[in-house]
Amino acid sequence: MKFLLVFMILPTVVNPTGPIDADLMQFCNNKQIPTEIERNVLTALSFYPELKNTTIHFIFKKNIKTSVMQAQPVFRTLLGNRKNRRYRINISVHFNLVNAHLPILEIPDEVFIGWIGHELGHILDYESKSNAEIFSFGYRYLFHPSFVQHAEMVADSLAVERGLGHYIVATKRFILDHADLPQSYKDKIKRLYLSPDVIVEQVRKLEEEKKKLEKQD
Secondary structure, eight states: OOOOOBOOOOOOOSOOSSOOOHHHHGGGTTEEOOGGGHHHHHHHHTTOGGGTTOEEEEEEESOOTTOSEEEEEBGGGGSSOGGGOEEEEEEESEEEOSSSEEEGGGSOHHHHHHHHHHHHHHHHHHHTSOHHHHHHHHHHHHHOHHHHHHHHHHHHHHHIIIIIHHHHHHHHHHHHHOTTSOHHHHHHHHHHSOOHHHHHHHHHHHHHHHHHHHHHO
């Protein structure tokens, strides 16, 4: 995720083809989603009931420079009532490999869901902030490199807390184990984001806490 203020192991995805069931369609409210990725986006959204009515546009972009996806607040909606705030998630149409391009639609479903889940973690984080706090966040993200790591790890952690841990691990392993992704990009992921091992440990602790609560009940 690259912050820019905008001017204007793994669970299987259920029913990968055919009509999308009502349980997922309930998360379409105030969302604009390209048909090709609708099922995977709605699957990721289903882990964020807090964002059910949040306005989010998912947009394919030809080039997002050093990122694959970006979660951004729409600038003009930060100038008024926060209830009217809108967001967009930009999605690159392809990965830049060492000697080729990989279309984003060709990555495994669980990897795509994990990627979107991470971006939704950013939006959930934004939703907890006032408009002024988001401006401050954007400034620090752009001009303080150490803050970038903090922001990305927060988004990862929020996704894991909401049950997307296995998907997030799939995304990280897809990147780090992909032979044709540039090493510089892998190094960036290692530097800024939670490692697969840390995420697995977070998932383990969450599962233990859940079991303890179930025993108390």
